[in-house]
Amino acid sequence: MGTLHRSTAKVKKDIANLADADRTAPGQGAQRLDGDRGSRTHFNFDGKPIEAFEGESIAAALLVHGMRAIRFTDRRGEPRGLFCNMGICFDCLVEVNGQPNQRACQYQVSEGLEVKSQKKFGPLEQSE
Secondary structure (H helix, E strand, O other), X not given: OOOOOOOHHHHHXXXXXXXXXXXXXXXXXXXXOOOOOOOEEEEEEOOXXXXXXXXXXXXXXXXXXXXXXXXXXXXXXXXXXXXXXXXXXXXOEEEEOOEEEEEOOOOEOOOOOEEEEEXXXXXXXOOO
């Protein structure tokens, strides 16, 4: 039973180390294929500038930059990143320009986006 439930201190330590531990070394992770693509652009992810190309998804740009974990689960604070990469699983939710629950695999990059990792699901919009 002890192996199933990690202590709160251990979870906090893991989250604090996530930024460094879950990055791949440059040139060893995902890479862009050669070919025609949109214009070079930039956006910020958790305050860090990320270079991307217009038409590319936020998720693809983050993967190329070695960032695999982009949010944390509600209950245990466990890291989540891309799983299906086609908008079905919702593991890649991020906040984009203040709007929570945006799927990074479906949201196209554009100049000046402010993207933040989500610590939990954001508020759901009420339909009237």
